[in-house]
Each structure stands twice: as C-alpha cells, then as structure tokens.
Amino acid sequence: MLSLSGPFEMTGASGSPVLHEVLSAPGHFGAAAGFALALAQHLTQHQGRRGPEAALPQAPLSLAWLRQQAAMIETGDVHGAGLASLGLDAAHVLLVSLRTSQDVLCAALEAARCSALGAAVVELTRPVDLTASRRLKLAAEKSGVTVIVLGHWTSARANAAQTRWLVRAGPSPRAADRGSCTSFGTGFGKSPGSSAGNGPWPRPAFDVTLLKHVRGLPETRVVVEWDHEQRSFIPPLPQCLDAVSGERPLAA
Amino acid sequence: MPYLVSDRWRHDMAHGGARNGAVPAEPRPLVFVEKVQGAMRIVAADAAARAVRLAPGMALADARARVPALKALASDRHADAVYLDRLAETALAVTPSVALDHPNGLVLDIAGCAHLFGGEAGLVARLQALLRVTHGVCVCRMAVAPTPDMARALARFSRISPVFADDDERVRALPVAALECGAEDARALRRAGLKTIGAIAQRPSVLFTARFSKQFTVKLARILGEEDRHITPLRAPPVCRAEHRCAEPVASSPVIEAILQDLAQRIAGELQQRDEGGRAFEVVALRSDGAVRRVAIETSQPTRDPAVLLRLYRDRLIALADPLDPGFGFDLISLQVLRSEPLVPQQSSLDARAAQNGEMAALVDRLSAMFGRARVTRLEPVDTHIPERTQWARPALDAAAVSAGAKCAAVSGAVLGPPRPLFLFGAPQPIDADGDDGHGAPARFHWRRLSHDIVAADGPERIADEWWRTPSGFGTRDYFRVETVTGQRFWIFCANANANAAPANAAMISGPQPASARAWFIHGVFP
Numbered sequence: 083m084l085s086l087s088g089p090f091e092m093t094g095a096s097g098s099p100v101l102h103e104v105l106s107a108p109g110h111f112g113a114a115a116g117f118a119l120a121l122a123q124h125l126t127q128h129q130g131r132r133g134p135e136a137a138l139p140q141a142p143l144s145l146a147w148l149r150q151q152a153a154m155i156e157t158g159d160v161h162g163a164g165l166a167s168l169g170l171d172a173a174h175v176l177l178v179s180l181r182t183s184q185d186v187l188c189a190a191l192e193a194a195r196c197s198a199l200g201a202a203v204v205e206l207t208r209p210v211d212l213t214a215s216r217r218l219k220l221a222a223e224k225s226g227v228t229v230i231v232l233g234h235w236t237s238a239r240a241n242a243a244q245t246r247w248l249v250r251a252g253p254s255p256r257a258a259d260r261g262s263c264t265s266f267g268t269g270f271g272k273s274p275g276s277s278a279g280n281g282p283w284p285r286p287a288f289d290v291t292l293l294k295h296v297r298g299l300p301e302t303r304v305v306v307e308w309d310h311e312q313r314s315f316i317p318p319l320p321q322c323l324d325a326v327s328g329e330r331p332l333a334a
Numbered sequence: 335m336p337y338l339v340s341d342r343w344r345h346d347m348a349h350g351g352a353r354n355g356a357v358p359a360e361p362r363p364l365v366f367v368e369k370v371q372g373a374m375r376i377v378a379a380d381a382a383a384r385a386v387r388l389a390p391g392m393a394l395a396d397a398r399a400r401v402p403a404l405k406a407l408a409s410d411r412h413a414d415a416v417y418l419d420r421l422a423e424t425a426l427a428v429t430p431s432v433a434l435d436h437p438n439g440l441v442l443d444i445a446g447c448a449h450l451f452g453g454e455a456g457l458v459a460r461l462q463a464l465l466r467v468t469h470g471v472c473v474c475r476m477a478v479a480p481t482p483d484m485a486r487a488l489a490r491f492s493r494i495s496p497v498f499a500d501d502d503e504r505v506r507a508l509p510v511a512a513l514e515c516g517a518e519d520a521r522a523l524r525r526a527g528l529k530t531i532g533a534i535a536q537r538p539s540v541l542f543t544a545r546f547s548k549q550f551t552v553k554l555a556r557i558l559g560e561e562d563r564h565i566t567p568l569r570a571p572p573v574c575r576a577e578h579r580c581a582e583p584v585a586s587s588p589v590i591e592a593i594l595q596d597l598a599q600r601i602a603g604e605l606q607q608r609d610e611g612g613r614a615f616e617v618v619a620l621r622s623d624g625a626v627r628r629v630a631i632e633t634s635q636p637t638r639d640p641a642v643l644l645r646l647y648r649d650r651l652i653a654l655a656d657p658l659d660p661g662f663g664f665d666l667i668s669l670q671v672l673r674s675e676p677l678v679p680q681q682s683s684l685d686a687r688a689a690q691n692g693e694m695a696a697l698v699d700r701l702s703a704m705f706g707r708a709r710v711t712r713l714e715p716v717d718t719h720i721p722e723r724t725q726w727a728r729p730a731l732d733a734a735a736v737s738a739g740a741k742c743a744a745v746s747g748a749v750l751g752p753p754r755p756l757f758l759f760g761a762p763q764p765i766d767a768d769g770d771d772g773h774g775a776p777a778r779f780h781w782r783r784l785s786h787d788i789v790a791a792d793g794p795e796r797i798a799d800e801w802w803r804t805p806s807g808f809g810t811r812d813y814f815r816v817e818t819v820t821g822q823r824f825w826i827f828c829a830n831a832n833a834n835a836a837p838a839n840a841a842m843i844s845g846p847q848p849a850s851a852r853a854w855f856i857h858g859v860f861p
Contacts, residue, residue, distance in 0.1 A: 109784070109820075110821075112757055112860060115757070116860075116861020160758075161756060161758040162725040164861075165756070166754075167756070172712075176697075176712060176730055177713065188704070197693060198689075198693035250820070251820065251821035253817070
C-alpha cells in the first residue's frame, strides 16, 4: 500500500513544523475541519514527540478545540460520535467555546503552553496576524504541542504558519466507481466496489492543496483519504499516480 | 455563652425610601396594602402610620376614614425578599453565619465574633451603622441572647433596644404574645390569667402539653433558653478562613495581591495540617462603605499551592464583567475555602502519567477561570439513539478524571454502526428537496440559498422516536448520507417517514410518495 509522505512527512528532531494553517473553500468547512483533526492525529503520531508519550503509539490524543460562538451557529455543534468516526476519543477532547476572536487567541496561547496537550485546533473567523501567530509558534515549539489554525477565510495572509493547506471535500471513490446511488432499500447494504476500510462505509476523502510549506515544497494538490483505524492518510488508488512529487519513499 | 444576635427591621420605611436612593422623607403616613379575602388590608405600616395607630390587619377603607392624608402603596413581597437578602449579605461582614428570620428580620450567630468588635455592644453598634449607611435602615431592634428563639422574642417584644440577655430573666417579663402561638391559644391563656411568659414558666409544663400541644411546650422551652437549635445559615460556613484587617483602606491591586499571598500561605498551612486541598475558594473583600466584593475560584483538582491560587485569581479578575472596584478602599480582605477534598502528596510515577493529568487539569482550571466554567466542556455520551440527544457537554471542571469506562468505542478503533457526521445542528434545518432517484432519497436539495445535486446516497437509516421520552417533534426519521457533485457530504432525513407510507395496496400500484411531498431536514455535515 502506497503511503503518501511527501508534504506529510514532518519528522525531524528540531525544526519540525508546529504551526499549521488549514483554510476551507467556501462551503466546504466540514471537510476542512475533518482534515484538520486528521492532520493533528497524523502529525502527533509520526512526529517525534517529546516526553514519555512517544513510547505509547496507541495512546488517545488529547486535543483541545477552541471555537468561536459565531462559528458554532453557522456550522453546528461538534458531535461526539463524529469524532469517533475520525479516530478521536471524545473523552480526551476539550471543547472551548468563546465569544470573540481575541478570546480564542488568548486561550490558544494558554493551550499552546500546556505540554500535556497533544494538539490544539484553533478555529477563527478572522485571519491571524503576524505577531499572534509568532507567539503561538514560540509557545508550541517550547512545549511540543501541534497547533492547527482552522480558518473560515480563503485568502491567505502572511503570518508565521509553517504550512498552509486549502481543503475541499474530495469525491468518495465509491461515487466515482458507481456513478450513481447505491445500497438502497436494504439499509446498510454492502457495495461491491468499496475499498477496504471501515466496512461498507467509505472513508472521508479530502481534496487538499498545499499552499505553503516551510521547507519550500512546491504547491501541490492531491486527494487523500483518512483511515481512522490506522490513523494515516491513504490516497485512493486511481489518483495516487498523479499525486505530489517530492521525496517520497515507496513503502510497499 | 453569648450566642446570637436577633434583629428586626421596620422595613416599611426602609423599603419605601432607601431602595430608591435619595427620596425625600415622606411626611404623610405610609402604608402598604394587599388584597386579602376581597378587601384591601394593610400589611405593613411605617413609623408615622403606627403613631396614628394604623396597624397591619386593618382595612384600608377604615384607615382612610381615620387618616384622610394617607399614602397607600401596593405591597411587593418579592422586592422585600430581595432587600432582606441584601441586608443579610451586608451582615456577613460581621459574622459568617447569617440566616433569614421571616418576615422581616435576621438571625446571626456571633459565637467568637464579638471580641473582634470590642464586645457585643461594639458588634451591635457596628452592625447598626453598617445597615443604616448601606441600606438606609432607620429603625433596627436588636437583641443578643444565648439561643435564637430567645433573641427573636426579645427583639420583637421587648420595650427597649438593644437588649443583652445572658439568662432568661428578661424573657420572663415578656408578654404572652411573644410565644407567637395561634389566636385561640392566646385568648385561652389570657382567660386563664396568664399574662407573661414568666407566669407560664412557673406552672408545670405537663398542663400545657395536655391543654395545647407538644409544640407549644417545645417553643416555650426554646424561648426560655432551655432548649437550643441551630440556625441554617444562608451561605454554608467555609471550611477554613483567613482574614486580614487593613489598618487603612487599601485600593491598589499590588497591595491586595500581596495580602492575598499572605492569606493563601496561612490557608495552605491550615489545609496541610488537615491533609486536605481546596477545590473552591472565595476572596471576600469588604469595602469601607459596607459593600461586599466576591471573587470565586474553582479548581478541578484539590490544591493548596499559593502560587496557583494567585494565578487563578488574576485570571479571574481579567474575565470579570465589572471590575473589582475598591471605591475608597477595602477594609477587610478574607480568603475562604468553600469546598475541600483530601489531598495526599503524590509520588511521581515512572511513566509520568500523573504529571500529564495534573497539567491538563491546570489548563482546564486556567481556561475556566479566564472564561467561565460553562465554556470549557467535554462531551459525555448519553444512552439514547436520537442523534441530537446522544451527548451533553459537561463543564470540564466537573469531569476531573477521564472516566476509564467511557462508552466511546473509538479507543479500540472500531466504530460501531454507521459513521456519524462531525458537525450536528442542534435543531435540524428544513431544506427543500425535490426530484427522486427511485430509492427514497431526493435528487437535489436547496439549503442556504444554494442548490446541491446529489450523486450518491446511503440509506435509509431509520431512527424512531423513543416513546418513553418526550417526542423530538420529527417522528420517525429516515436518514440518508448524501454526497453532492462538489464532494460535500451531508446527513439529511425525512421526518415522519412511517406516516407518509401510503396504504399497502396503493403503494404497490403507485410506489412510495415522491420525495418532494415529504418534509426533509438537514441534520449534520460529514467531513
């Protein structure tokens, strides 16, 4: 099974990116949030983590999700079972809902200083400016927390984020194979063309564009899927051939 | 031992005048009326009205006939209760144990507090001054006695004020009305020639138990000081408390924080002796004009570290809606521990899991102190299959320890059942769906002024209402996980799915109802 590791490979003792920015195309916020959570799990698993938690591969990720109340009205509340479908344990997720974006940045700074936290997803409606993002980066580097800024805006602004992604919802491979509706009348029927994974249910697919990477990788666009059991990204087989270039060890 | 102070307010003047601030003194007699059994009767009268012998219970028409220049206002019991609560709050400056003594009094337990004010007389004077200055209480009758019932009787029925009683000699001189028993009992006692409580006390109590009731005798014993009872204070007395009286009023925050540091260290010493750590703390600051300012701090794990307390206090101050304005300065600053739990010094374990938990708890404390405990939550599963009810957000301060037996199945990696959306709308939003793909799902739908064409749909998944709980309002739902042309995935359902089924023979002929005829809603968004 090919595993995409070019821009997703973030190993390295020092200098590994800790501040990431995930933007969503208009209307695709659900996909962006899902990708941000998947990215958080992927990074904390494969990145060299400090402290004794590195020895526990299957330890549940403790994540803090900082939201703004205005965003909650628009996108809806976080669903615990949905977190489980992505591979997170809802008992280890801390949900903070705040009034203004200033409060969110303040809380994000607090969370970035707590080394017991695995990752922090900071959801904002206004772009982060340079000073705030630099402060976040410094705090995250010191404590080893992965900070992902999830933005409701699409235009990129110059800030200290080390990687920047633009996410859209990717077409599920089952739809491409089938081309029309499936599994009807029988309830949760099995579809013959589904890829292996969580039973008859297709994995969530994201169409991501890497806009900026601290190591200077070129802008690439790829469609990936998220396997919540293995906690890794898997490109669907038809598209992996035109996937991103860059150093990419082929692990069979 | 000196035990209690019992006060009584004639708060008719107080709640008529002082509540509105600077109201000019009302020259006319003031009464408060309420409709009792069809007639307007007086329930409260002020000093001027009592001087012309207008008493509660009199009908308003009679009162007006007697005193034409009467001013009558409707009585507002709720405002009276609020006012009494505020008076109780002020009285907390004198002693921590204050209870309401209906309808218009307070009972305070001053055991151990009198020496701080230079004796009981000093305490009474200070309390009177506080109440007069802060709330405009003009007349306040006070009594200090060993038991609460004796103090209440003395305050209400004795001719002089304040009364300091050590034994029951003064109580015996009180009239029989001080027993506050029913009208017939009072009449019976009067007919028997018993005018004072002392006269009743001289007779053997068996007679009264036989004639009246056991309650009567108990009340008599309490008033005479033979039997004692505890008052239930409004605020639970703190577990431990340290206070600092300032020589001159303090207004600058560095000084206040220095004082708090000192208090926190004293509290830490006391908690250490008990092997406990506090979970809820309160900083109470009394201003020189009598107003009380409180700052509450909570932690998710018991602690007695002064540095942690100071830090949380500073975080809480940032988040306060109205700042801790000292006015002319604080006279008294006290730190109380409201709730404590056993805290044993923990050995640092080899895998440092305890340290991680401690750090997470510290983060939760800080965020809760800065933004409020309701904003920092964790999701907890609820045993139901209605999607919008399957979880509730519990403040993270309460869910201190991550429960090991969580029903979440994600720990093992296996997701039971069909996947659920990441975002769920609290209230499903109605959408316009039309077209039909022949399998029950629509071909396109309109939501938020956008049209989405469906290319794939999974379902239907039927979720019925739980008949043993309140209905959700949507009946039996058929859920579909649909994917649109752009790749977005939504969770939509059709409400009242079983009601829409046509009768059996008709269905076989014409098929199920078209999608546009049913009520469709969107419930969630998949990643």
